[in-house]
Amino acid sequence: MSASVLVKEFSKGLWKEIPPFRLVLGLCPALAVTTSAENGLGMGLSATFVLVCSNMLISMLRKVIPSEVRVACYIVIIATFVVCVEMITKAYFFELSESLGLFIPLIVVNCIILGRAEAFAKKNPVLPSIADGLGMGLGFTLSLTILGSFRELFGAGTLGLLFGDKVFLEQPFGFLQQAPGAFVALGLMLGGMNLLGRWLGR
Amino acid sequence: MEYSLKLIVGAIFINNILLAKFLGNCPFLGVSKKMETAIGMSGAVVFVLTLAGVITWVVEHALLKPNELEYLRTLAFILVIATLVQFVELFLRKSIPALYKSLGIFLPLITTNCAVLGVAIINIQKGFSLLDTILFSVASAVGFGLALILFAGIRERFETTRIPKPLEGTGIGLVTAGLLALSFFAFQGMI
Numbered sequence: 001m002s003a004s005v006l007v008k009e010f011s012k013g014l015w016k017e018i019p020p021f022r023l024v025l026g027l028c029p030a031l032a033v034t035t036s037a038e039n040g041l042g043m044g045l046s047a048t049f050v051l052v053c054s055n056m057l058i059s060m061l062r063k064v065i066p067s068e069v070r071v072a073c074y075i076v077i078i079a080t081f082v083v084c085v086e087m088i089t090k091a092y093f094f095e096l097s098e099s100l101g102l103f104i105p106l107i108v109v110n111c112i113i114l115g116r117a118e119a120f121a122k123k124n125p126v127l128p129s130i131a132d133g134l135g136m137g138l139g140f141t142l143s144l145t146i147l148g149s150f151r152e153l154f155g156a157g158t159l160g161l162l163f164g165d166k167v168f169l170e171q172p173f174g175f176l177q178q179a180p181g182a183f184v185a186l187g188l189m190l191g192g193m194n195l196l197g198r199w200l201g202r
Numbered sequence: 203m204e205y206s207l208k209l210i211v212g213a214i215f216i217n218n219i220l221l222a223k224f225l226g227n228c229p230f231l232g233v234s235k236k237m238e239t240a241i242g243m244s245g246a247v248v249f250v251l252t253l254a255g256v257i258t259w260v261v262e263h264a265l266l267k268p269n270e271l272e273y274l275r276t277l278a279f280i281l282v283i284a285t286l287v288q289f290v291e292l293f294l295r296k297s298i299p300a301l302y303k304s305l306g307i308f309l310p311l312i313t314t315n316c317a318v319l320g321v322a323i324i325n326i327q328k329g330f331s332l333l334d335t336i337l338f339s340v341a342s343a344v345g346f347g348l349a350l351i352l353f354a355g356i357r358e359r360f361e362t363t364r365i366p367k368p369l370e371g372t373g374i375g376l377v378t379a380g381l382l383a384l385s386f387f388a389f390q391g392m393i
Contacts, residue, residue: 031224079277083273102323179387180387183377191366
């Protein structure tokens, strides 16, 4: 196992297959919790934790789990880690767990996690699976944080994650904080990414 | 009576599960390219969501609450839903083949549809009675179907429209969904 393989598996999640843009999965949390950069970051890190742990465990057990019942096994493994995250956020990050609410238990059905288990962890050794999970998770975190910053900065006029209570826009564009704004912002960001990708000649 | 009506109208129009609560967006963008698949998916969701809502309510109040196992809710519910979907698939294949043919391919996808788990958890969090649970589940599923079918109708027209290159595919889909959400937004304040 050479280091270059690990780097490759890790880095593909950050640009080439970055979720939820290139890999169009996990849209619900990406739309719902990105009203602020802080929530986006929290959601991304929670999902990353579950993704890395589940990828690792599924890859370890890949020769034990019979393929007929694999999806059920994966779901049990993922749900176990999600329950851990639920308890950890409730105990140590109570405000975050209040604002993410329903979307923490819903990490179970985040298609990215089951998708990576099915597409990668079930046929690769442990180390590349961890690298894959970490890369995808951080890519997801990055996307959510950027989207959250955008919506918070222009929709509410603040950027709590970096600048506390400082107000940047006196009359923010409130539409971006509402439900329809989430769809439009994500759609336009996707378009922007495609444009940038083409401009870079990939 | 008034309360029930509010619950139903609220779940279908005002807090539409897809466009206001953001649950079930993966199938929303995944199966909305054709009208037929959208209708099939909506049917399957109405069926499974109602059943799942009732069964998870019973599981919560008969098993988890008396034994103080609420912290296992997520784990228990997702298992119930996964089993239920498998069971429904087997049952339909054996007894109602016609329905199975039209819904069959959508059923496995529903396990990972967050609308199902989401509604099951909302039912418990809001402390609904069994009757309210049934009403809310059906209404949420109808709201899902309504939004999905409307969206598929719009999306079918993309094929003959010129779309800016970078927005092709999912990008324009999301922007359109935003406009659809905006129209549902107008219902706010009705109740």
